[in-house]
Amino acid sequence: MIASLRARDGSVSTQDLADLMARCADGAGDVTPPTREFLENLSNDEILLAFDGPTPVGVCAMKFTGGERVATLSFAGVHPDRRRAGLGRRLLMEAEGVAREKCFQALRTGSAVDSDNAAATGLLQQTGWKPVFGASLKMWRELDDLPDAKAPAGYRIRTYETGDDAAFVRIKNAAFMSENTGGRAWTSADFEREYLDSPYFDPKRVLFAICGDEPVGTTTAWTATHQGRDVGLIHWVAVVPEHRSKGLGWVLNVRALRKLKALGYGEAILNTSETLESAVRLYRRLGFEVILRRAVYEKPLMGGRSPSVISQI
Numbered sequence: 001m002i003a004s005l006r007a008r009d010g011s012v013s014t015q016d017l018a019d020l021m022a023r024c025a026d027g028a029g030d031v032t033p034p035t036r037e038f039l040e041n042l043s044n045d046e047i048l049l050a051f052d053g054p055t056p057v058g059v060c061a062m063k064f065t066g067g068e069r070v071a072t073l074s075f076a077g078v079h080p081d082r083r084r085a086g087l088g089r090r091l092l093m094e095a096e097g098v099a100r101e102k103c104f105q106a107l108r109t110g111s112a113v114d115s116d117n118a119a120a121t122g123l124l125q126q127t128g129w130k131p132v133f134g135a136s137l138k139m140w141r142e143l144d145d146l147p148d149a150k151a152p153a154g155y156r157i158r159t160y161e162t163g164d165d166a167a168f169v170r171i172k173n174a175a176f177m178s179e180n181t182g183g184r185a186w187t188s189a190d191f192e193r194e195y196l197d198s199p200y201f202d203p204k205r206v207l208f209a210i211c212g213d214e215p216v217g218t219t220t221a222w223t224a225t226h227q228g229r230d231v232g233l234i235h236w237v238a239v240v241p242e243h244r245s246k247g248l249g250w251v252l253n254v255r256a257l258r259k260l261k262a263l264g265y266g267e268a269i270l271n272t273s274e275t276l277e278s279a280v281r282l283y284r285r286l287g288f289e290v291i292l293r294r295a296v297y298e299k300p301l302m303g304g305r306s307p308s309v310i311s312q313i
Contacts, residue, residue, distance in 0.1 A: 003057060003087060005094055008047035012056055014039050017047065020056050024077025031117065034061060034075050048094055050078070050087055057082045060091040063110070064102055070298070071099040074110040076120075088123055100301040108298040112136065115293040124297045134275035135295035139288035143232065143261040143268055147286070149254030151209070152247050155216075157255055160206035165191045167208065167215040175238035195220075207255055209239065209248045216243040219252040221259035224269055232260030232268035237279070249282050257286070 008017070014036060021033035039047075042061060050058030057079040063072040073095060078088045099107045112135075113120050151157050165188050173185045195201050200223045209217035222235035234256050239248045260268050270288065272279050 003050045003052050003082075005048060005050050005090065008044045008049055011054070012049060016056070017059065020059055020079070021061075021075060021077060023079055024059060024075075026080055031077070031120075033077075038074070045098070048091055048098065050082075050091055052082070058087050058091050060095045062095055062099065062107070064099070064104070069103070069105040071102070071104040071107050072110045073107050083119075088119070089127065092123065092127055096299060096301060104301055106298050106300050108132065109296050112294040112296050115295075124299075127299070129297040129299045131295035132298045133296055134273050135293045137272050137274055137280065137290050138269060138292035138294075139272065139283050140226070140267065140269045140291045141287045141289065143257060143266055145287075146257050146261065147254055149251040149258075151251050154211060155246070155248065155251075156210050157251060158208055158210055160203040160208070164206070164208065164215065165196075168195075168206070168218055171215060171218050171240055172236060172238050174240040205259060207252055207259070209243070209252055211243060216240050217248045217252055219256050221256040221263070226267075226269050230265075232257070232263070232265035234260075234268060234270040237270075249279070250286070253282070253286055 012020075017039055018033065018036050025031045025033050039061070042063070046062045046064055048060040048062075049056045059075065059077060060073070061075040063074055065072070076088065076091055076095070078091070096107055109124075109129075113124065115121055168191055169186045169188055177185060195206070205221045207219055207221070208215040217239035219237040220233075220235040222233040224231055224233035234253060237249060237252060239252075257268060269291075270283065272283065274280060274293075
């Protein structure tokens with residue numbers, strides 16, 4: 001069956017475009033199509049459509065803005081009835097060509113792509129797209145056969161006490177801002193919102209590593225939802241730089257895992273970044289395995305636009 005590719009014209013309304021994107025997102029994992037408001041702000045040359053006769057069966061939406069000369073790939077999808085015929089690859093190739101023609105130096109996905117969307121990640125990797133910024137990882141383990149954990153000499157582990165808010169904020173900021181992954185600095189208001197106001201808050205769930213009288217590390221035995229069920233969550237593992245390489249991360253994690261098991265959980269997850277290599281190594285030693293990888297992908301665009309090979313496919 002032959003399909004033609006061309007930029008959007010007046011024959012496809014915003015509602016038609018939104019409906020097509022919704023169908024293209026079916027069965028594509030946790031993919032959310034752009035909002036109608038977003039679509040209304042796109043120009044016709046930022047939307048590529050694949051047609052079967054007069055009927056659109058695939059779509060690729062881009063945004064041609066950005067001081068880095070990096071265009072954004074906001075959405076790409078093919079109708080479920082037209083998949084596995086190379087149409088997604090051809091749409092992607094044409095999008096790259098259009099962005100190159102407009103003198104953009106790269107094309108980047110507008111949001112992270114999950115590894116469980118095998119079709120999307122496979123297509124991106126096969127066509128030369130690479131992860132940028134470092135992927136975020138979701139890791140998982142069952143809570144049987146937990147190791148022991150004794151605090152190193154000069155340290156002890158205790159749970160949250162009234163007034164520890166400032167200590168938690170100080171530790172988190174020192175740990176994560178030094179890794180350039182923490183975004184803006186946390187405040188006591190952030191701790192109050194995420195912890196004290198949470199239905200899961202219990203002082204016994206929040207652990208601190210203490211040196212003398214000073215809290216120097218922390219983690220939390222929290223709760224999350226995974227595949228529709230409540231599971232334990234290892235939340236905000238942080239040790240200030242001056243007290244690293246002493247085994248505190250291991251001790252805090254094991255104590256939190258044991259706390260989760262005592263609370264009745266049979267499994268636990270955590271979220272981290274692959275850029276935190278020492279943390280990932282620690283979690284693997286603790287028995288966690290990667291179950292989901294989320295990454296923003298980018299494709300460098302070198303040279304001028306090649307002649308289109310996909311006016312007919």
